[in-house]
Amino acid sequence: MSARTYSFEKATRALNPTGGFLAGFSYSLNPYVGCAFGDSGGCPFCYVRTLAIARRGGRPWGSWVVAKANLAELLERELRALERSGRLGGTTVFMSSATDPYQGLERTAGLTRSALEAFIRHPIRRLLLQTRSPLVERDLDLLRWLGPRVLVSITLETDDDAVRRALTPTSPSVERRLRTALAMKRAGVPVQFAIAPMMPNHPERFAALVDHAVDRVIVDTYFDGDGAGGRRSRALGMGEIHARLGYEGWFRPGAEAELMRALRARLGEERVLFSCEGFGAV
Numbered sequence: 181m182s183a184r185t186y187s188f189e190k191a192t193r194a195l196n197p198t199g200g201f202l203a204g205f206s207y208s209l210n211p212y213v214g215c216a217f218g219d220s221g222g223c224p225f226c227y228v229r230t231l232a233i234a235r236r237g238g239r240p241w242g243s244w245v246v247a248k249a250n251l252a253e254l255l256e257r258e259l260r261a262l263e264r265s266g267r268l269g270g271t272t273v274f275m276s277s278a279t280d281p282y283q284g285l286e287r288t289a290g291l292t293r294s295a296l297e298a299f300i301r302h303p304i305r306r307l308l309l310q311t312r313s314p315l316v317e318r319d320l321d322l323l324r325w326l327g328p329r330v331l332v333s334i335t336l337e338t339d340d341d342a343v344r345r346a347l348t349p350t351s352p353s354v355e356r357r358l359r360t361a362l363a364m365k366r367a368g369v370p371v372q373f374a375i376a377p378m379m380p381n382h383p384e385r386f387a388a389l390v391d392h393a394v395d396r397v398i399v400d401t402y403f404d405g406d407g408a409g410g411r412r413s414r415a416l417g418m419g420e421i422h423a424r425l426g427y428e429g430w431f432r433p434g435a436e437a438e439l440m441r442a443l444r445a446r447l448g449e450e451r452v453l454f455s456c457e458g459f460g461a462v
């Protein structure tokens with residue numbers, strides 16, 4: 181693992197208007213720039229690494245994280261403005277689109293926690309909290325407060341921990357993420373799995389595994405979910421990586437069909453959503 185650097189910088193705004201894949205949301209909210217889960221080949225499919233925002237002195241994605249030092253102050257101001265204009269109650273927020281809001285630095289920086297406190301003071305229609313990290317359990321007290329105004333969306337790309345180790349080595353284990361989902365469910369916090377992007381899996385076993393742990397699942401693929409019809413995934417070498425690992429049959433449009441069938445049979449149609457439309461159903 182390369183030495184990772186952390187820094188704090190002032191941002192100019194907290195909420196950013198969305199478009200494209202996230203058009204179903206009013207705003208995205210990224211407490212951090214950079215993502216520690218991208219280190220050491222973690223999340224090789226993460227196309228954020230190719231965006232301008234990821235270029236930081238030529239250093240590799242995952243090796244640096246910048247915390248938005250004034251996030252709490254900015255968010256408070258922006259939510260108040262939405263309140264004054266009468267738009268707060270209809271606002272939906274996706275947190276986060278270009279970072280993981282519960283990566284390691286959040287333990288001490290607490291920016292995501294401060295954002296949840298702001299959303300309790302200024303209730304919006306729905307906050308989707310997207311993470312792969314068990315650290316979200318720390319904030320169960322606030323998530324309970326938010327109740328139906330929040331949806332915790334836990335990334336779980338596969339049910340097979342060998343696949344997880346091969347493709348996203350820096351991510352928490354399948355078993356650990358299942359425990360996090362169950363902790364949310366038991367606390368009455370709305371929770372879903374984002375099988376995004378879907379990786380090689382055992383469809384029937386995967387469906388059985390998620391059925392009792394979450395309210396619903398969203399499946400997304402390298403081709404539907406990269407915002408470019410698969411071009412970004414190909415440019416990141418995902419085809420070659422799958423071939424090298426012996427998973428080549430899984431890197432093709434339509435590879436999700438068997439899992440979709442197994443999930444729908446087990447969970448019922450209404451609990452199984454797909455790609456952009458599924459994420460936007462908040």
Ligand code: SF4
Pocket residue numbers: 215216217218219222223225226227228277278279280312
């Ligand atoms: S957790 Fe998300 S933002 Fe972070 S490296 Fe992985 S895919 Fe990218």
